[in-house]
Amino acid sequence: MKGLVVLVVLSMLCGFGTSKECTNTPTQLSSHTFRYALLSSENETWKEEMFAHYHLTPTDDSAWANLLPRKILREEDEYSWAMMYRNLKSPLKSSGNFLKEVSLHNVRLDPSSIHWQAQQTNLEYLLMLDVDSLVWSFRKTAGLSSPGTAYGGWEAPNSELRGHFVGHYLSASAQMWASTRNDTIEKKMSAVVSALSACQVKMGSGYLSAFPSELFDRFEAIKPVWAPYYTIHKILAGLLDQYTLADNAQALKMAKWMVDYFYNRVRNVIINYSVERHYLSLNEETGGMNDVLYKLFSITGDPKHLVLAHLFDKPCFLGLLAVQADDISGFHANTHIPIVIGAQMRYEITGDPLYKDIGTSFMDIVNSSHSYATGGTSVGEFWSDPKRLATTLHTENEESCTTYNMLKVSRHLFRWTKEMAYADYYERALTNGVLGIQRGTEPGVMIYMLPQHPGSSKGKSYHGWGTLYDSFWCCYGTGIESFSKLGDSIYFEEEGEAPGLYIIQYISSSLDWKSGQIVINQKVDPVVSSDPYLRVTLTFSPNEGSSQASTLNLRIPSLDTFRWCYRNNKLPEFGYTSSR
Incomplete structure (x- = not known):
């Protein structure tokens, strides 16, 4: 482990100056919409053409010419950056007197409110979902009997992102149980955890996923694959929510076993190749792996969990924010917002002031240059030119996943600062970007994008309204979470x-x-x-x-x-x- 820590230190200290790209090429491959269409297509020529440019590495600094920092790091910031790693084995302390989250267990929505109605509609959907169908691909991957029928859409047995929604379901059901104490949802979520545990035990290595580990072989070899760590993040986050909100000790044990497996995988990549090879692989979407690992470390105190969390901080992106450069145009929004949330968690866990600045600067950049009046961000899943959003108004604006994650960013900032601007933002984004993604009181009918084009309707966007059992987009996962935790930011x-x-x-x-x-x-x-x-x-x-x-x-x-x-x-x- 000592050697791994040293490699992390050297890479992070030098990471900002590394001449390598910071997102996929061509950039469309980062889009979930594009990736699903590509992988579902039978046009092999199209696939070959697209993947021929997968993860190109620039050969000179010209590729980074437009990323020159607007501000050079101060000496004291550079010193703090280095000291963070020198003191890695020192006792870590909380970084401030933050406002405390009020538990969902202690908040109840008023049945006369639209928020309660939205929560109830979501509860009906969570109760409609079948346990056997949810875990079908997990059992298949583990070599267990798979009764029932697999769901479709992004959870279909041939989808490389299968299993991501199940992770969201674990989080949403734990949040819903805390918010309502509904007995039926408690039984269903416990059944899902037990079924997943049986799959993990059957495989015997700690690995737990709805797809085989071969997808991680491709990820580590920098070969085409659809974001396997994105899905692992959702599963880990769901297991931690089952532990923290529903007191399920089995879920924590499963999460720790999973992380042991992936710690060894990342360690082997660094030892056999280089830490630079690992960071290159992070150009594929990894969700909030750093965030969930910092949370796990706060529970376990295991230094392995802290080191692995550091390894999922993406230096080439966080470096831009550290020097307060508004250069996020062209980045896939929901690939990178979770990385910032992880950076915020790093600040709360370790007290490293640079990561406080990163979180604050990022919110300032998005809110001043890349947000619509509704509080939403992104067009076609990407950030576009700053302060030129009028040219982007059409049906593919404001991906609801991005709103879900930007609410987390603003929530952290409010807890640190008590500044009302962050609370105002939260209200605006919640009201416009969350409550509007359900279609009335129809359970399981939600939207991917929130069109901003004059005269457009939600149903005429590219995806239109989703279906109960054959969509399971990324925004379905964040959607069921959003409507399960509507009480989490009313009181602090x-x-x-x-x-x-x-x-x-x-x-x-x-x-x-x-x-x-x-x-x-x-x-x-x-x-x-x-x-x-x-x-x-x-x-x-x-x-x-x-x-x-x-x-x-x-x-x-x-x-x-x-x-x-x-x-x-x-x-x-x-x-x-x-x-x-």
Whole structure:
């Protein structure tokens, strides 16, 4: 392991200056839409033509000429960057006094709210999905009997991304159970974990996937393959959610065994080839592998998990953000947003200030140069020229996966800073980019893109509306998660002798605030365009014997709201009642 750490150090210290591409060539191969169409096609000539350019490596620095940094790293930043690795074996501490997440177990949405309705529609869909169909390809890969019928779309037995949705299902079902305590979803998610465990035990190496390990042989050989680590990230994240939200110890054991397997794979690539070869392979999409590995390290404290997380930080992309360069145009958006989320988790786990700057700079770049008025980002899954979004308005805007992940970015930043701009962004992106991807109250009918073209409708986008059992796009996976955790960013708490509560989203709901020893009910009147007021009523009920002093912090909506009210001679209205 010592040798592996040294290689990581040398690579990361030199990584920003490496002359290599930072995304696939041709770039269309990074698009999930394009990749599915290509791999599903019977046109072998087309495939051969596309894959002939797979992962080209530039032969000179001209390929990086447009990536020159706008700002050189300060000496103190370079020093911190190096010291991070010198102190790798030192005790790691939390990097700040962050706001604490309020558990989904303690938040309940109001049945009269549109958020509850969206959650309920999603619950119906999760309950409709069949366990045997979900794990069909996992059992087939493990050599076990596969009763039932495999699902279609991106979960079909011939799809190289099969299994990704099952990982999302593990996360979504754990989140839904925490949000509702529905007994049936608890049984279904436990059955999925047990079935996957049987597959992992049968294979005996720790490997767990719906496709054979041969896809990772191709990944490591820099040969065409559709993002196998992307799928592994979803499975690992789902298992950790089953552990943290549903207290399933078996799920944690499975995750650790999986990571042991992949630690050895990455180690072998570095030893047999070079760490540069490993980083070249990261030009294929790897999801949030760094993020989930940092989370796992926070649970286990195993230094192997920390080292492997570092190895999935993509230096050629994070390096641009470290020097605050707005050069993300041409990058596949949802390949790289999860890497930034992992960088944010790295800051929270290790306290490395460079990664705080990376997360902050990235949000500034996307929000100022690459976001639509809705809060969404990307066109055809990619970032385009900054501040030129008017030329991109058509049916393939605002991939809903990107909104799901940008909400995570802003959530981290708010917890660090308490800045209302991040909470305002969260509200805008959640309202426009999440609630609108369901088709009414039809379970399992969701959208991939949210068109911005004037006069266009969602159903006329390239993908149109999805189907219950034959779509399973990436945005179906993030969709079922989004509607299972609608209560996760309404309330945040600040620990201390007098605990504080921050209410940053005005969504009708209740919170059993354990630290403050009170139950809070928030009632929000439906918003209509003819009424300038946001009407919120808060009711407080102290727990029996409560004598806890606490503070309450309410988000004041953005300045734009106040400007509108001022022009109309109105003032924002807030009210609360207390049973104390």
